[in-house]
Amino acid sequence: xxxxIEDPLGAFCTHSRPELPGSGAGSLQGRTFAVKxxxxxxxxxxxxxSPEWLETHGPVTETASAVRRLLDAGADxxxxxxxxxxxxxxxxxxxxxxxxxxxxxxxxxxxxxxxxSASAVxxxxxxxxxxxxxxxxxxxxxxxxxxxxxxxxxxxxPLDGVIPFGPxxxxxxxxxxxxxxxxxxxxVLLDETGPPPAPRRLLRGVDAFDAVEPRIxxxxxxxxxxxxxxxxxxxxxxxxxxxxxHWFETFRIVQGASIWSNLGEWITAVRPRLGPGAxxxxxxxxxxxxxxxxxxxxxxxxxxxxxxxVLREGDMLAIPTSPRGAPLxxxxxxxxxxxxxxxxxxxxxxxxxGGLPQVSLPMAEIDGLPLGLSLIGPRGADMQLxxxxxxxxx
Amino acid sequence: xxxxIEDPLGAFCTHSRPELPGSGAGSLQGRTFAVKxxxxxxxxxxxxxSPEWLETHGPVTETASAVRRLLDAGADxxxxxxxxxxxxxxxxxxxxxxxxxxxxxxxxxxxxxxxxSASAVxxxxxxxxxxxxxxxxxxxxxxxxxxxxxxxxxxxxPLDGVIPFGPxxxxxxxxxxxxxxxxxxxxVLLDETGPPPAPRRLLRGVDAFDAVEPRIxxxxxxxxxxxxxxxxxxxxxxxxxxxxxHWFETFRIVQGASIWSNLGEWITAVRPRLGPGAxxxxxxxxxxxxxxxxxxxxxxxxxxxxxxxVLREGDMLAIPTSPRGAPLxxxxxxxxxxxxxxxxxxxxxxxxxGGLPQVSLPMAEIDGLPLGLSLIGPRGADMQLxxxxxxxxx
Numbered sequence: 120x121x122x123x124i125e126d127p128l129g130a131f132c133t134h135s136r137p138e139l140p141g142s143g144a145g146s147l148q149g150r151t152f153a154v155k156x157x158x159x160x161x162x163x164x165x166x167x168x169s170p171e172w173l174e175t176h177g178p179v180t181e182t183a184s185a186v187r188r189l190l191d192a193g194a195d196x197x198x199x200x201x202x203x204x205x206x207x208x209x210x211x212x213x214x215x216x217x218x219x220x221x222x223x224x225x226x227x228x229x230x231x232x233x234x235x236s237a238s239a240v241x242x243x244x245x246x247x248x249x250x251x252x253x254x255x256x257x258x259x260x261x262x263x264x265x266x267x268x269x270x271x272x273x274x275x276x277p278l279d280g281v282i283p284f285g286p287x288x289x290x291x292x293x294x295x296x297x298x299x300x301x302x303x304x305x306x307v308l309l310d311e312t313g314p315p316p317a318p319r320r321l322l323r324g325v326d327a328f329d330a331v332e333p334r335i336x337x338x339x340x341x342x343x344x345x346x347x348x349x350x351x352x353x354x355x356x357x358x359x360x361x362x363x364x365h366w367f368e369t370f371r372i373v374q375g376a377s378i379w380s381n382l383g384e385w386i387t388a389v390r391p392r393l394g395p396g397a398x399x400x401x402x403x404x405x406x407x408x409x410x411x412x413x414x415x416x417x418x419x420x421x422x423x424x425x426x427x428x429v430l431r432e433g434d435m436l437a438i439p440t441s442p443r444g445a446p447l448x449x450x451x452x453x454x455x456x457x458x459x460x461x462x463x464x465x466x467x468x469x470x471x472x473g474g475l476p477q478v479s480l481p482m483a484e485i486d487g488l489p490l491g492l493s494l495i496g497p498r499g500a501d502m503q504l505x506x507x508x509x510x511x512x513x
Numbered sequence: 514x515x516x517x518i519e520d521p522l523g524a525f526c527t528h529s530r531p532e533l534p535g536s537g538a539g540s541l542q543g544r545t546f547a548v549k550x551x552x553x554x555x556x557x558x559x560x561x562x563s564p565e566w567l568e569t570h571g572p573v574t575e576t577a578s579a580v581r582r583l584l585d586a587g588a589d590x591x592x593x594x595x596x597x598x599x600x601x602x603x604x605x606x607x608x609x610x611x612x613x614x615x616x617x618x619x620x621x622x623x624x625x626x627x628x629x630s631a632s633a634v635x636x637x638x639x640x641x642x643x644x645x646x647x648x649x650x651x652x653x654x655x656x657x658x659x660x661x662x663x664x665x666x667x668x669x670x671p672l673d674g675v676i677p678f679g680p681x682x683x684x685x686x687x688x689x690x691x692x693x694x695x696x697x698x699x700x701v702l703l704d705e706t707g708p709p710p711a712p713r714r715l716l717r718g719v720d721a722f723d724a725v726e727p728r729i730x731x732x733x734x735x736x737x738x739x740x741x742x743x744x745x746x747x748x749x750x751x752x753x754x755x756x757x758x759h760w761f762e763t764f765r766i767v768q769g770a771s772i773w774s775n776l777g778e779w780i781t782a783v784r785p786r787l788g789p790g791a792x793x794x795x796x797x798x799x800x801x802x803x804x805x806x807x808x809x810x811x812x813x814x815x816x817x818x819x820x821x822x823v824l825r826e827g828d829m830l831a832i833p834t835s836p837r838g839a840p841l842x843x844x845x846x847x848x849x850x851x852x853x854x855x856x857x858x859x860x861x862x863x864x865x866x867g868g869l870p871q872v873s874l875p876m877a878e879i880d881g882l883p884l885g886l887s888l889i890g891p892r893g894a895d896m897q898l899x900x901x902x903x904x905x906x907x
Contacts, residue, residue: 376803380774383807384814405807409770410799413777420778 130219130238131198132156134173135163139196141189146303148193153245155236156199157206158183158291159280167282168202168232170215171391183280185249185291185308192307197245200235204397206251206284207378208232209259209463210446210455214394218448223265223489227445228455230260233294237264240294247295247304253285254374255467257292258493261479263445265489267301267508268294272498273474276308285377288370288471298480298512302505315503318496319433321346323353326363327438330465335442335485342482342492343437349511350435358429358436359422363465366422370468372415375404396456419472426473427497435507436495438466440479444488469495476501478508524613524632525592526550528567529557532591533580539587540697547639549630550593551600552577552685553674561676562596562626564609565785577674579643579685579702586701591639594629598791600645600678601772602626603653603857604840604849608788612842617659617883621839622849624654627688631658634688641689641698647679648768649861651686652887655873657839659883661695661902662688666892667868670702679771682764682865692874692906696899709897712890713827715740717747720757721832724859729836729879736876736886737831743905744829752823752830753816757859760816764862766809769798790850813866820867821891829901830889832860834873838882863889870895872902 131153137160141148156166159179166173190196201216203209211234212218219238221229229238233250237260240248250257252270261268269292276291283289293308295301306312323343328336347353359366383405393401430436442462446455470477475498479491496504525547531554535542550560553573560567584590595610597603605628606612613632615623623632627644631654634642644651646664655662663686670685677683687702689695700706717737722730741747753760777799787795824830836856840849864871869892873885890898 379803379807383803384810387804387807388811388814405804406802408800408802409773409777410781413773413781413799416778417782420782 126244128220128222128238128242128244129217130200130235130242130244132166132201134166136198137163137196138198139190141193141195142191143193145191145193147189147307150194150246150300151197152189152194153198153200153236153239153248154186154196155233155248155250156202157251157282158186158249160186160199165282168204168206168213168216169391171389172205175389181280184277188307189304200239200248203232203234204394205382206232206253206256207397207400209255209460210396211260212448221264221445224445226447227488228263228448230263230445232256233260237261237266237268237294240296241266247293247300250292250294251281251284252290252292253288254464254471257294258440258467258477258479258491259463261294262440262489262491265481266294266296267298267478267480268292269301269305269478269501269505270470270476271309271501272476275501283381285374285381287474288374288377298505298508302509305501305505309501311502315506316433318350318435318503318507320435321350321353322356322430322434322436324358324436324438325355326357326359326361327466327469330363330462331439331442335439335490338483338485338490339439339492342480345482345511346437346494349507353437356429356436358426358469365418366472367461367465367468369415369418369422370464370472372407372412373419375400376407376412379404379407395452399456422472426475430473430475430495430497432497434497438469438493438495440466440491440493442466444485444490474498476504478504480508480512482512520638522614522616522632522636522638523611524594524629524636524638526560526595528560530592531557533584533589535584535587535589537587539585541583541701542587544588544640544694545591546583546588547592547594547630547633547642548580548590549627549642549644550596551645551676552580552643554580554593559676562598562600562607562610563785565783566599569783575674578671582701594633594642597626597628598788599776600626600647600650601791601794603649603854604790605654606842615658615839618839620841621882622657622842624657624839626650627654631655631660631662631688634690635660641687641694644686644688645675645678646684646686647682648858648865651688652834652861652871652873652885653857655688656834656883656885659875660688660690661692661872661874662686663695663699663872663895663899664864664870665703665895666870669895677775679768679775681868682768682771692899692902696903699895699899703895705896709900710827712744712829712897712901714829715744715747716750716824716828716830718752718830718832719749720751720753720755721860721863724757724856725833725836729833729884732877732879732884733833733886736874739876739905740831740888743901747831750823750830752820752863759812760866761855761859761862763809763812763816764858764866766801766806767813769794770801770806773798773801789846793850816866820869824867824869824889824891826891828891832863832887832889834860834885834887836860838879838884868892870898872898874902874906876906
């Protein structure tokens with residue numbers, strides 16, 4: 120088990136480092152895990168990546184169900200990990216607490232908001248780690264750090280004891296360095312062990328591939344070919360029918376309004392000092408009016424119907440996880456917080472809007488940087504995705 | 514039991530009139546009740562006072578818990594009652610379905626939004642009736658129709674199977690012609706039978722009395738004196754410390770945003786034809802931005818703390834239920850939907866903001882019209898209020 124003082128990655132919280140032994144028996148016995156600092160651990164404060172949040176919230180009394188399931192299954196918890204500020208970021212850079220190391224590219228950001236969890240797993244400080252994913256906070260750091268990450272189906276993993284952020288998009292997800300462990304953790308968290316049926320059809324999300332530079336799409340082609348070897352020839356599909364811009368904008372508004380409805384009252388009362396990305400987005404979300412939000416929710420309902428009509432049981436949709444490898448640390452705000460972020464969210468919003476499971480597989484590289492290929496299944500296909508990930512990377 | 518075709522009051526829904534026999538035994542055996550058309554009755558559609566809502570919603574499968582409790586206690590349900598349009602009104606006039614008779618003053622409105630329930634009880638078509646009260650929809654019609662009505666403590670009566678409207682203010686309330694039955698229904702709905710402790714102190718809400726015309730305050734003085742005979746001399750208290758305008762504005766914004774968040778997506782998609790009052794308020798609520806709403810929520814939290822500091826266990830606060838007797842039917846919109854409404858909400862918002870129980874007692878008159886005196890208790894004092902109401906009016 121990691122000691123309190125060792126943290127060369129800067130991945131763990133400094134305000135508290137709870138170490139909880141597992142039950143001593145179970146499918147995860149002997150494995151260590153880290154937990155993003157948005158999950159409650161009884162007796163400790165939850166920091167949410169914000170010094171003011173930490174100051175204004177006392178110790179909690181209940182440990183999140185997801186953490187308890189992992190302890191019950193025998194895994195040992197080695198600490199709480201950093202998160203981006205209030206989890207409202209994809210960069211991995213926290214102006215208050217610093218940037219955990221991206222072990223795959225030390226001059227690069229690890230991605231966020233589950234930055235510490237991704238860093239800890241990629242750097243070997245934990246075998247696996249819990250994160251959360253609303254807009255991409257597990258999937259993008261998995262791609263940047265060259266590890267496996269999954270965003271499960273909405274409502275499949277309990278969120279009690281997790282700070283509410285942006286429902287209906289919030290999920291608890293997890294990272295691992297190999298797909299076997301990613302699947303084993305899934306069996307515990309999803310409480311599902313039976314062997315899933317094999318996927319029947321591979322879809323290639325052409326609008327998602329068209330949304331990234333040709334050299335990124337090209338770098339992923341070999342990975343897609345390996346999925347085809349396992350599942351069969353891919354069928355091209357334009358999930359958003361050329362309207363991925365509209366999908367992104369719909370996601371952005373519904374998510375922003377939800378985040379503000381969860382955090383706005385606290386922000387109004389406490390007036391925390393915010394870093395540039397979180398400040399920009401929260402100011403924007405605060406200004407959304409009810410008419411705009413209701414229209415986006417109606418659009419969201421129509422998008423869900425489209426997704427359900429296209430992505431059927433047995434289907435797997437392949438898309439790039441990210442439009443790029445991990446950006447350099449200290450990239451200018453206009454690039455990393457606006458341009459890169461918006462490009463990434465054109466891809467990440469698809470599973471979010473559909474409430475779908477998505478696994479990011481470290482199966483490609485660009486300029487020596489890891490690049491994830493994502494597979495998205497219909498709701499409930501989590502174990503199917505995990506089994507396929509294991510098969511593809513065995 | 515009332516027959517399907519008799520409804521001289523115009524209080525019952527015409528789209529369906531479910532009659533459900535009680536269990537045949539229990540404390541309410543032999544009593545009849547009516548149910549506002551926002552509670553779900555298995556096998557029927559719920560109309561919500563809107564033709565388009567009725568058209569766009571199919572029959573439901575579960576009956577609301579509150580209704581089931583009453584049936585289990587032996588009461589017979591005799592029908593569903595009209596509600597104001599989408600329940601977002603206090604007048605009792607529904608542009609689509611008409612205005613149920615106010616039996617205490619047939620040229621006057623019955624008040625709303627639980628207009629049909631108040632009318633049915635006041636006119637003897639049911640012994641008691643269920644309504645809902647977010648901003649005053651039980652209390653105001655109780656005052657206008659000269660009957661008893663209670664808004665219980667928030668979260669005390671289950672709201673499953675009730676159309677969500679404006680949480681955290683929504684409650685299920687009820688009407689009766691005598692306080693003994695009001696209390697007996699309370700024992701069933703609140704699932705509380707033990708005799709409550711007697712109230713220890715009467716408070717007179719001076720800012721609330723100052724907010725109504727002197728002749729209205731004067732008309733209630735004899736009723737206050739009767740409460741003093743039972744509880745002891747009243748102590749004057751300015752609950753809002755001269756800021757009842759601010760309390761009203763805070764309530765109005767938090768309520769409007771909540772209602773829009775529940776109804777906005779449907780309104781955006783369906784574009785129903787709305788009457789002038791609902792249209793005006795929904796247009797306003799749709800335009801509220803997140804910053805305004807968060808500030809009002811922070812103010813609401815401060816107001817709750819003030820209420821908890823002033824209104825202590827054993828206290829009863831007396832205020833006017835309404836600033837006037839029931840207005841004439843077809844009163845101009847600017848008066849009934851804006852001026853009268855805003856005046857009433859200066860009084861009605863107090864219990865709403867505090868999540869407090871409030872009972873309106875038909876103990877006064879003005880110009881031959883009924884006028885309710887209200888007693889408000891701290892959270893959980895519901896049975897105490899009901900026992901006092903019975904004692905005062907025995």
